[in-house]
Amino acid sequence: MAEKEQTTAFEIFPKDRKKTYGLMELVKGTTSHIEKEPEDTAFCWPNLVYIELISLLIATIVLLAISLYSHAPLEELAGSDTTPNPMKAPWYFLGLQELLVFFDPWLAGVVLPTFIIIGLVVIPFIDINPKGSGYYSFSERKFAVTTFAFGLALWWILIVVGVWLRGLDWQWYWPWDDWREHKPPSAVTLIDLELLLQNILGIGEQVSRIATYLLCAGYYAIGFTIPFILFRKFYKQLGFVRYNLVMFLFLSMMGVPLKIFLRLMMNIKYVMVTPWFKI
């Protein structure tokens, strides 16, 4: 019996002296998929190849249909004498453009995107929870999934606002408003936090400026400290470097909606003014 099998193997994969490699034979037994019998596996051809082919065909059909139905825009020849209003970036960057309402360009256009990219890159290195690898699970990784979903939601909400709710002069337009008519410039005047403090507390210019620095530093300081004290296990598991990275990125992300909130609720323009940059 064994001899017969060997001869078939020999016939199927003839040895070739000129080659340095070859498929030797097919054997029955466990595979490198640990402790699993080959019964749990299926041949790629045709099983997977079919799925790929079908999804590729569906994608082609949908793409063709959309292209026949709806055409890529082409406006007037580029010229610097007329400026479109509103001037909108492609939709996938509108979240960033929307941030320009609340932050200076160096933050909205450069530093925050850089933080997003760095944040994404380090995810596998700061999420040390071994559970939930290879399957959907919320209960086993609540913090990770919630934080990620929050960031994603923030990104997409800003995009939706930018695409569908911003009209002339980057003003807020509801779908039922007349989008051809300019809105009166908003009546509220924005005020820096340091001025607000001066007015409310009656303190001097220098003192209130330092107070805003302390407030901003305090936001991070308190944010770093609270979990450090209340969730010792969280800190111990992550260790010093990871913990600080996680908290810095987390607090920076939360700072974005916080500043938006301060702007919308209290008309604050900058929370912190330095001779070099403003936040």
Next chain:
Amino acid sequence: MKKSFLDRLSDRLTELVTESQIWKAIFRHGFPDTDVNRSLVVFTNVFLHLHPVKVRKGALKVRFAWCAGGLTFFFFLVLTFTGLFLMFYYVPDTRRAYNDIKDLQTVIFFGNLTRDMHRWAAHAMVFFVWLHMMRVFLTGSYKPPREFNWVVGVLLLVMTLVLSWTGYLLPWDQLALWAITVGSKMAEATPLIGVAGPFAKELGITPSNDIRFMLLGGTIVGQSALLRFYVIHCIALPLVAAIFMTIHFWRIRKDGFSGPL
């Protein structure tokens, strides 16, 4: 049961084709309807060899991966193909770029369709790369040993966005000019290396030596900017992205797919 005439005919034809010298010269194996040939079809074909010969049954579930990574790659291929066609007609010269696009829309056979497909596939690729990232996150597929492939993925995400953005300038219409103007305004604001950014004055950064100047090849979005964006969009980035996709796929094969057992 005895085989019907048609079955016997198709068997005979299959045999005729797959036993011929030409077929064997190209494929080196028989029709893939036996286990051996199904292994060989994947094993001996450079494209199919991206797959393992056998996959776990769980990995076949569309519910798990949504085909999102595969479709991202497919849209990349569509973009390469339609982009090649567009390149035959498009010249990155500010005096004629816009008219070349108009020609594509109006006089060139299938020009408009190709342009539309290029545009929609670009949107689709951006959307699907997000979807794919979301899937990979939600299934925790970036956990060891796949950490680095996630990093490669993030680089691919950035490249996809930059590819889309550089393509935006090429039609040289109002939309293009002003979208890139907004973008380059942001570059100008980069801390340390942008003329309008924090600490620029202290470092002696001027409009003609900052990051925006490097990006645009000048101080305005003009001919040098168009040429730069064209070269980056059509040659540099597709090449780099293809290399990174190769690494991405290679690592999926080496680490194994994370799907359910």
